[in-house]
Amino acid sequence: MRKTILITGASAGLGKATAKLFQSKGWNAIATMRNPEKETELIQLENVSLVSLDVTNVSQINETLKSITAHQNIDVVFNNAGYGLGGALEYATDEQILQQIETNLTGVIRVTKAFIPYFKQKGEGLFITTTSIFGFSSCPLSSVYNATKWALEGFSESISYDLALFNIGIKTVAPGGIKSNFVNAMQFADTNGYEVVNESMRKLISNGQLFQFNEVEEIAEVIYEAATDGKDQLRYLAGKDSVETFQQRSKIGAENFRIELKQKLNLPIVI
Secondary structure, three states: OOOEEEOOOOOOHHHHHHHHHHHHHOEEEEEEEEHHHHOOOOOHOOEEEEEEEEOOOOOHHHHHHHHHHOOOOOOEEEOOOOOOEEOOOHOOOOHHHHHHHHHHHOOOOHHHHHHHHHHHHHHEEEEEEEEEEHHHHOOOOOOOHHHHHHHHHHHHHHHHHHOOHHHOEEEEEEEEEEEEEOOOOOEEEEOOHHHHHHHHHHHHHHHHOOEEEEEHHHHHHHHHHHHHHHOOOOOEEEEEHHHHHHHOOOOHOOHHHHHHHHHHOOOOOOO
């Protein structure tokens, strides 16, 4: 019997690559996105269905769940919808801040909350959530984005204890940089007055010291691993840069890691 994965944010990048990979592995994929009528690639694939879903719309989440589960058995929910907000916090509008939190964090919480009763009734299920290398580390000029990804790691670890009572798993996949349209889809606030850190960060990115760009298919393979390896494991690192950053941070400690990054960014030590 074919297993089924439901994917949020499947219109591009990692979401689309994951839908294609699981389909190639013999799964059914329910690819959700805000505007499925615009999707031309996934619609051509057998056993891939397109569904309209905006993770910031609570009523649509509940209606979609009810509609899908009425005729399909879902085994894995992949919380992937999200985007980046860059720039200095002082210049970000309240609307930008709230939209970032609503999509990246609250959207995941709402989708997870909606599917828990369904998985409880089934007696099993698995949630997988895309976090980030910046869900256990950090970088400048993206504080709200970093906040949502750190929060997702804490949320997932905490609720893993609760869900274990009902044979429901929850896992996170923390990618480093990805070769996708993520940067093009980002929103940006001003960086006036932050030129020093902005320029230093650009240099670190260009030489691969802050993060590197991995093929999206490589990250999708880690999603598949998390869905199928049968391990009681919470976090999966995805991409060479994510693995190396985690190892280095663990080796020298979070504070030393932070100080080293400040030095690379040519920032003063503040006492």
